[in-house]
Amino acid sequence: MPRSRSPFRPHEHDVLFGVGGLLAGLLLYALDLRNSPAAFGLPGWLSLVALFVMSGAELLRRTAPQLGLTIATCALALDILSGTLVTTVLMFSDLVYAAVLYGSPQAARRIPRDCYLITALITVGTLVGFQDSAALLLGFATAMITIVPAWTGAIIRTHREAAQAARLEAERTALLAELDRREAVAAERARMARELHDMVAGHLSAIAIHSTAALSLGDPKATHEALGVIRENSVQGLAEMRRLIGLLRDASGDAEPTAVPTLDGLSTLLARAERIGADNGLSFALHDERGAGPARPDQARPDQARAAAPDAPRPT
Incomplete structure (x- = not known):
């Protein structure tokens, strides 16, 4: 979250506005392009004071907009x-706009109402005091430098707040969707874990019961049947474990491939069975009755591999 600026550290754009307005006002003063003569015999150079004060108020248009508007109101009156300089009036309009756009919510609601009230008072007061319809032009000019920028700032502020609300709502929706997805994944994994536990526990229970029977019974036929049941439950339990572990890997997005049994581990499996069976007087032998077939791809010689795939590119 960006830190708020200090009022003594104006925004870069505000510095450009202030310096640009000051230079334009100095040019107009040098050319003696003022809208009206000074009132009450005041010296004309006071308009330069008002210009400098208004340019300084422009530096506060983002960091302290309400303070800047207060200073600008005094500078405008001076x-x-x-003798009015157009540049000073334009900078005042900009500060009204900035106070509505960047000020507090209370100021954004109050300033347009104040602009309506000031415009009405000036128009009615001029009409009553001078009894001239030309006072309507003064009221129109007042509305242009107060009501119009206040309207503009209020409209832009409303659009910005609506866009911010829509952005927050989209982020909230995305967060809720992600939480729902995680809950669904967690629930599915818990269901798979329960299913794995139930099935494997059933198979292991059957293996324990039939192995106990095979050890306690002296009937070779019953022992053979019990060993067959033990083997069947072992194979089924192993298959279910592999299936569910594969599903759990897919659900978790694990890129590591699952272990796939190959014939390369057959000799190791046979040696392990011989060691385990030696304690019980059992022996194991492997009888491969398959005919001589084509060699597996991983055992084929390079020249055989090229002969089987003549279109494959030759190694360089």
Whole structure:
């Protein structure tokens, strides 16, 4: 989250506005392009004071907009009394806009109402005081430098707040969707774990019962049947474990491939069975009755591999 700026550290764009307005106002003053003569015999150079004060208020348009508008109002009053410079009036309009856009929510609601009230008072007061319909032009000019920028700032602020609310709602929706997905994955994994436990426990229970029977009974036929049941339950339990472990790997997004049994481990499996069976007087032998067939791809010689796939590119 970005840190808020200090009022004594203006935004870069505000510095450009202030310096640009100051330079334009100095040019207009040098060319003696002022809208009206000074009132009450005030010296014309006071409009320069108002210009400098207004340019300084522009530096506060983002960091302290309400303070900047207060200073600008005083500077505008001084500018009107000492001969109006257009640049000073334009900078005041910009500060009204900035106070609505960047100010507090209370200021954003209050400033447009104040602009309506000030415009109405100036228009009615001028009409009553001078009894001239030209006062309507003064009211229109007042509305242009107060109501119009206040409206503009309020509209842009409303759109920004709506966009921010929509962005927050989208982030909240995405977060809820992610939480739902994680809960669904966790529930599915828990269901698979229960299923794995139930099936493997059933197979292991059957193996334990029939192995006990095979050890306690002296009937070779019953022992053979019990060993057959033990083998069947062992194979089924192993198959179920492999299936569910594969599903759990897919659900967790594990990129590591599952272990696939190959014939390369057959000799190791046979040696392990011989060691385990030696304690019980059992022996194991492997009888491969398969005919001579084509060699597996991993055992084929390079020249045989090229002969089987003539279109394959030759190694260089």
